Amino acid sequence: QVHLLESGGGMVQPGGSLRLSCAASGITFSRYAMGWFRQAPGKEREFMAAISLSGGTTTYSDSVKGRFTISRDNAKNTVYLQMNSLAPDDTAVYYCAAGGTNTRSVLKGEISLWGQGTQVTVSS
Secondary structure, three states: OOEEEEEOOEEEOOOOOEEEEEEEEOOOHHHOOEEEEEEOOOOOOEEEEEEOOOOOOEEEOOOOOOOEEEEEEOOOOEEEEEEOOOOHHHOEEEEEEEOOOOHHHHHOOOOOEEOOOEEEEEOO
8 A cells, every 4th residue: 555654743832842754655765755745724735845865965945944854764664854943833734745756856846645644733
């Protein structure tokens, strides 16, 4: 079965941290650039971060650069998003995505497979 399964979401206080994980099944994970997107209530889904096939290249949106870190473990078919210094504006459903063969494909929204999403709520 082909799918991406996110985990690690939840509620955290402002300034806190969370680590999201996304486990891939049914695909050759190492052949896909991977990314994270988020969608807040009433807003469009927006790009957060992307990582290349080997993990050697990463790209971030300006809103999370310096606070979020994307990484991957091809042996475990898993991509991660470490989120630090979280703020209420980071509250959203976070989606994992498999793109093409480079980070540009993810940045452009050329997504082959989406996860179901995991809720992150930042509130005091």
